[in-house]
Amino acid sequence: MTTILLVEDDKNQRLLYEQELRLEGYEIVTAADGKEGLGKVQEQPPDMIIMDINIPKMNGIETMGMILSKYKNIPIIINTAYSSYKDNFMSWAADAYIVKSSDLTELKNKIKEILTKKAKDLKQRQPH
Amino acid sequence: MNNELSTFNSEKVTNKLRSILSEHKGMVLDESILSKIDVICGNIEAELKKEGIETAMLFKDAEQSKKLKNFEERRQQERRKNDNITDVIGIGLCLLDKELKIIWANKTICNWLDLKESPIGSCCHDIYHCSEVGTKNCPAMNVFQGGSGRIIETWITTKEKRRMCVQHVATPITDERGDINNVLMLTIDATESEKIVHRLLLLQKLGEAMQGTLHLDKLLHLILTCVTSGYAFGFNRAMLFLINKEHDVLNGKLAVGPSSPEEANQIWQDISSKYTSLKDILDELDHSYNIDTPFNTMTKLMVFSLSDGREVVASCVRKKKPIIVKDAANDPRVTEEFRNTLGANQFVCVPLITKDEPKGVIVADNIYTGEPITEDLVNTLTMFAGQAALAIENAETYKRLADKMNQLTETQHKLIRSEKLAIIGSMASHVAHEIRNPLVNIGGFAKSLSRFKFTDQKIKANIDIILDEVKRLEIILNNITDFSKPPIPEKINVQICEIMENTCTLMENYLQERYVNLYKEFEPDIPQVLTDPTQIKQVFLNILMNAVESMPNGGDLTVKITTVNKSIKIDIIDTGKGMTKDALKNIFEPFFTTKPHGTGVGMAVSLKIIEDHGGNINAESEWGKGTTMSLTLPTN
Numbered sequence: 001m002t003t004i005l006l007v008e009d010d011k012n013q014r015l016l017y018e019q020e021l022r023l024e025g026y027e028i029v030t031a032a033d034g035k036e037g038l039g040k041v042q043e044q045p046p047d048m049i050i051m052d053i054n055i056p057k058m059n060g061i062e063t064m065g066m067i068l069s070k071y072k073n074i075p076i077i078i079n080t081a082y083s084s085y086k087d088n089f090m091s092w093a094a095d096a097y098i099v100k101s102s103d104l105t106e107l108k109n110k111i112k113e114i115l116t117k118k119a120k121d122l123k124q125r126q127p128h
Numbered sequence: 129m130n131n132e133l134s135t136f137n138s139e140k141v142t143n144k145l146r147s148i149l150s151e152h153k154g155m156v157l158d159e160s161i162l163s164k165i166d167v168i169c170g171n172i173e174a175e176l177k178k179e180g181i182e183t184a185m186l187f188k189d190a191e192q193s194k195k196l197k198n199f200e201e202r203r204q205q206e207r208r209k210n211d212n213i214t215d216v217i218g219i220g221l222c223l224l225d226k227e228l229k230i231i232w233a234n235k236t237i238c239n240w241l242d243l244k245e246s247p248i249g250s251c252c253h254d255i256y257h258c259s260e261v262g263t264k265n266c267p268a269m270n271v272f273q274g275g276s277g278r279i280i281e282t283w284i285t286t287k288e289k290r291r292m293c294v295q296h297v298a299t300p301i302t303d304e305r306g307d308i309n310n311v312l313m314l315t316i317d318a319t320e321s322e323k324i325v326h327r328l329l330l331l332q333k334l335g336e337a338m339q340g341t342l343h344l345d346k347l348l349h350l351i352l353t354c355v356t357s358g359y360a361f362g363f364n365r366a367m368l369f370l371i372n373k374e375h376d377v378l379n380g381k382l383a384v385g386p387s388s389p390e391e392a393n394q395i396w397q398d399i400s401s402k403y404t405s406l407k408d409i410l411d412e413l414d415h416s417y418n419i420d421t422p423f424n425t426m427t428k429l430m431v432f433s434l435s436d437g438r439e440v441v442a443s444c445v446r447k448k449k450p451i452i453v454k455d456a457a458n459d460p461r462v463t464e465e466f467r468n469t470l471g472a473n474q475f476v477c478v479p480l481i482t483k484d485e486p487k488g489v490i491v492a493d494n495i496y497t498g499e500p501i502t503e504d505l506v507n508t509l510t511m512f513a514g515q516a517a518l519a520i521e522n523a524e525t526y527k528r529l530a531d532k533m534n535q536l537t538e539t540q541h542k543l544i545r546s547e548k549l550a551i552i553g554s555m556a557s558h559v560a561h562e563i564r565n566p567l568v569n570i571g572g573f574a575k576s577l578s579r580f581k582f583t584d585q586k587i588k589a590n591i592d593i594i595l596d597e598v599k600r601l602e603i604i605l606n607n608i609t610d611f612s613k614p615p616i617p618e619k620i621n622v623q624i625c626e627i628m629e630n631t632c633t634l635m636e637n638y639l640q641e642r643y644v645n646l647y648k649e650f651e652p653d654i655p656q657v658l659t660d661p662t663q664i665k666q667v668f669l670n671i672l673m674n675a676v677e678s679m680p681n682g683g684d685l686t687v688k689i690t691t692v693n694k695s696i697k698i699d700i701i702d703t704g705k706g707m708t709k710d711a712l713k714n715i716f717e718p719f720f721t722t723k724p725h726g727t728g729v730g731m732a733v734s735l736k737i738i739e740d741h742g743g744n745i746n747a748e749s750e751w752g753k754g755t756t757m758s759l760t761l762p763t764n
């Protein structure tokens with residue numbers, strides 16, 4: 001089963017994403033801040049990370065940097081209320097950048113898209 | 129000084145006459161008295177000459193003394209011809225009884241007052257057209273009561289249609305017992321002295337008035353009024369030309385004076401009642417400087433090149449000297465064109481010079497009266513022109529300053545507006561982001577709820593309402609965040625008509641729903657412009673939406689695209705409810721809206737985008753009629 005780590009400080013939003021993404025058939029692990037998120041990754045690397053940028057205890061971009069440096073293969077989606085971070089070149093390292101919306105369709109589509117791509121890459125690299 | 133000068137000689141004449149006449153108490157106007165008066169008059173003239181009146185400005189120049197000689201000859205002839213010598217001393221005489229009835233008058237006064245019938249038996253105010261009758265200013269009455277009486281400065285038009293300034297002096301005639309039975313009214317021609325005195329006085333006063341007039345049009349009119357006012361220079365007509373440095377030409381600016389002899393007569397009939405003092409002239413100016421006469425219109429159309437300079441006005445400006453043309457028909461300095469337009473054979477051109485720099489020229493003539501233009505007059509006029517030029521320069525400088533000021537205020541307004549935008553922008557974006565998170569939760573949970581099956585349909589409907597409202601809020605948030613951080617435009621060469629066409633297609637259904645008829649009038653061959661198509665499309669959408677929203681019951685929506693000068697003009701015209709003046713003033717203010725669900729950023733964002741493209745938006749609207757939004761975009 002595909003595991004997704006969700007780093008989000010807003011409790012209700014965590015709950016919302018958990019519910020919604022579970023319905024899509026994903027296993028969801030949550031973290032409330034950057035530090036916790038990093039711990040969860042080290043515990044058990046997920047197949048994908050969705051994170052807000054504006055999270056307490058290490059901001060999102062910092063956390064992202066640390067994760068990327070150790071786990072190069074985990075795709076990251078930035079899901080935030082701040083469209084202005086789009087211009088920050090650090091955020092370019094993310095696989096997708098989504099402005100938060102009550103309509104989760106865009107997020108769901110992005111997750112699918114990235115997972116398919118990852119699967120393809122993996123297949124290509126696997127020796128027969 | 130005025131009084132002293134203008135009454136200088138009349139006083140003497142009066143005194144002499146009075147002393148002699150009072151020797152003849154009883155006063156019967158018989159031959160002997162008349163011949164006596166003859167002698168007196170002779171004496172007076174001799175006296176006047178002896179006293180050297182010539183030096184007292186009145187008979188200053190050669191021209192005048194020549195006149196005096198002619199005068200002398202004529203006097204002698206006439207004296208022989210006509211027994212009534214009293215006519216030749218150039219004084220109007222009129223004898224009144226106690227009822228102010230005229231018992232005798234000489235020819236001079238009859239001519240001057242242009243009397244058709246003998247005045248004998250009439251009341252004095254009837255022939256003098258005097259309004260002082262019955263007042264304490266009535267000179268005759270005052271004299272009968274032992275006082276003195278005079279009326280200074282009245283303008284009359286003589287039988288020969290000459291405009292003349294006269295003074296009336298009442299002189300008592302006493303009988304043997306010393307009672308005053310009659311009054312002799314002396315009328316003295318004070319035109320020349322009046323003119324000179326007033327000219328000087330006016331020069332000074334007008335100089336002051338002119339330097340204080342910063343409104344150029346008004347100033348030009350003041351200048352020409354001085355040149356034409358009988359009270360000042362007394363020319364029949366005057367025109368003023370100013371140099372246009374940019375095109376190196378003289379432009380006709382203003383002309384004052386009657387356009388035809390009929391008009392001239394009409395004006396001069398009541399000239400004395402019209403301008404009686406400097407104050408009147410200035411007062412009159414306040415509401416008449418925008419005159420619309422054929423002569424003025426013609427002058428405003430006149431343009432003369434300075435570089436070819438063949439025109440007499442052009443050479444006057446170049447030489448910086450006045451030019452008197454005495455016989456235009458045979459004067460090589462005057463071109464046929466100018467002669468024909470002006471129509472006068474004699475005229476004068478006086479340059480307007482400040483700091484040795486020519487500014488323009490005044491042209492004046494006496495086309496209707498044919499009065500010769502004397503050098504003396506031209507000299508004074510030249511002095512006056514100097515002052516006028518200085519005043520014109522002041523007014524021009526002032527105008528330039530005022531224009532600069534307007535520019536500055538406009539820039540300042542723009543600055544304030546963009547500053548406001550920046551502050552509102554950063555505030556708005558902060559608030560927007562704070563709101564976005566809870567909104568995502570509300571909407572998200574509502575959505576997840578909507579997946580459940582409800583037996584009560586109402587629950588489902590209510591959830592849909594929550595979802596709709598959330599969506600609306602999110603759109604507002606997007607608007608605000610876009611607005612607070614408008615992206616840098618990515619400009620490419622595009623066809624504005626195509627963008628508009630796209631936008632209209634996008635709205636097609638919406639328009640139909642709202643019963644709005646769309647009319648497109650695109651000029652062919654509109655050039656491409658360097659713009660950000662996404663941004664421009666956003667602007668079109670904002671404005672079209674506003675237009676449709678202003679027509680809740682349908683209407684006509686016209687979109688016109690034309691080229692004007694170096695710009696593309698896009699007019700979006702609706703037949704909607706329009707705006708109040710107050711609303712119109714505020715539509716570009718961020719967050720100004722009159723709509724219950726409006727955000728009020730549509731027009732503010734649109735203006736920002738269009739200004740980023742070097743263009744502008746102009747809004748015109750009439751409450752209850754409709755609105756026209758005109759966008760201009762420069763083509764390069």
Ligand SMILES: Nc1ncnc2c1ncn2[C@@H]1O[C@H](COP(=O)(O)OP(=O)(O)OP(=O)(O)O)[C@@H](O)[C@H]1O
Binds near residue numbers: 670678706726728754
């Ligand atoms: N074509 C029009 N006819 C009448 N009023 C108009 C028109 N265009 C603009 N207005 C007035 O200007 C106001 C501001 O317009 P603007 O587009 O900036 O904001 P809005 O339409 O109220 O809200 P939104 O931000 O959703 O566009 C409107 O509320 C309306 O009062």
Ligand SMILES: [Mg+2]
Binds near residue numbers: 670673730
């Ligand atoms: Mg609008």
